[in-house]
Amino acid sequence: MTPALVNPGRRLLVIGGGYTGLRLAQAAQRRGMAVQLTSREPRQDTHGLVWLPFNSASEPPALPPRQALQGTTDVVVCVPPEAGLGDPVLRLLGPILQELPLQWLGYLSTTGVYGDTGGAWVDETGTTAPRPGRSQDRLEAEQAWLASGLPVQLFRLPAIYGPGRSPFEALESGRSRLIHKPGQVFSRVHVDDIVGCLLHCQALSPEQRPTVVNVVDDCPCPSSETLGYAAHLLNHKLPAMERYDTIAAAMSPMARSFWAENRRASNGLLRHTVGYTLRYPSYREGYRACLAEERGGGGQSPRSPGSTT
Ligand SMILES: NC(=O)c1ccc[n+]([C@@H]2O[C@H](COP(=O)([O-])OP(=O)(O)OC[C@H]3O[C@@H](n4cnc5c(N)ncnc54)[C@H](OP(=O)(O)O)[C@@H]3O)[C@@H](O)[C@H]2O)c1
Secondary structure, eight states, rough: OOOOOTTTTTTEEEEEEHHHHHHHHHHHHHHOEEEEEEEOOOOOTTTTEEEEETTSSSSOOOOOHHHHHOOOOOEEEEEBTTTTBBBBHHHHHHHHHSSOOOOOEEEEEEGGOOOOTTTOOTTTTTOOOOOTTHHHHHHHHHHHHTOOOOOOOEEEOOOBBBBBBHHHHHTTTTOOOOEEEETOOOEEEEHHHHHHHHHHHHHSSSGGGSSSEOOSSSSOOHHHHHHHHHHHHHTTOOOEEEOOOOGGGGGGHHHHHHHHOOOEEEEEEEIISSOOOOOSHHHHHHHHHHHHHHHHHSSTTTSSSSOOH
């Protein structure tokens, strides 16, 4: 079904056309928006998407030409903060953004800003208690965006999955690990629900938009449960169960930090106040859709045109 042209007059700039950014850009373009997106590498314009340079780490930084951004009404920032250096988008593009006729700026953050809740539910009113490092940098980036005076809305995301970021390939190639840590759960969201939520919020009036929204599904649960369901869908055997406390010391610091936090992020605000209906309320519908898209012939890599919103 062709999506409704809800925002034909809007001009969207996606800063960071990576996994989520590209999927968003494709969906927005299908809805009739003019869309530009940035990359660190030169890229060919395709399917009506216009690529601009942005690289904060090159010397000198690569910036999109000022002229190309004229008339931009909406921005979504998908670039993470730089360790100890703050938010590169705000630092390098903030003055240009201030000159644009912006109606809305979505900033993709993480539920990591809540820190460890010991498995308890946490909503947007919950205390932020990030671990030092990436999550602390993220909270500081959120605060800097909110202080910018721009029409910022923060979206706190859990683990993102979707076509090309699903468990199937690792299961089949024997790289999956079935790890058990008693009581541990993770929250997650399908990339197309991030895209759907962003487009939904963009279309709302400013007074209808909460400043901070958790974009998570209904079903925080152990990773052993989701891997079990993926194996069931593939009719593939599971790897042997490993106990977290026997393997933690050999894990990378990044993996250990992932397992060190246990929380259930709530989506009550998203569903009841924002009024967004999740397309994939749990990993069960989400994994089935990933498998269909990955194996469906038109199989989607993260860089290929999306077919859903
Ligand atoms: N993945 C997750 O599970 C997860 C969970 C919670 C929050 N998040 C956050 O949500 C956002 C989107 O996630 P994602 O998984 O879609 O991210 P992604 O695929 O890694 O995309 C990140 C984008 O940022 C750009 N970028 C990175 N460093 C940059 C720099 N120094 N200068 C300019 N551009 C830079 C990348 O450019 P290139 O396209 O050139 O590579 C890419 O377009 C990110 O902020 C991420 O940290 C992700």
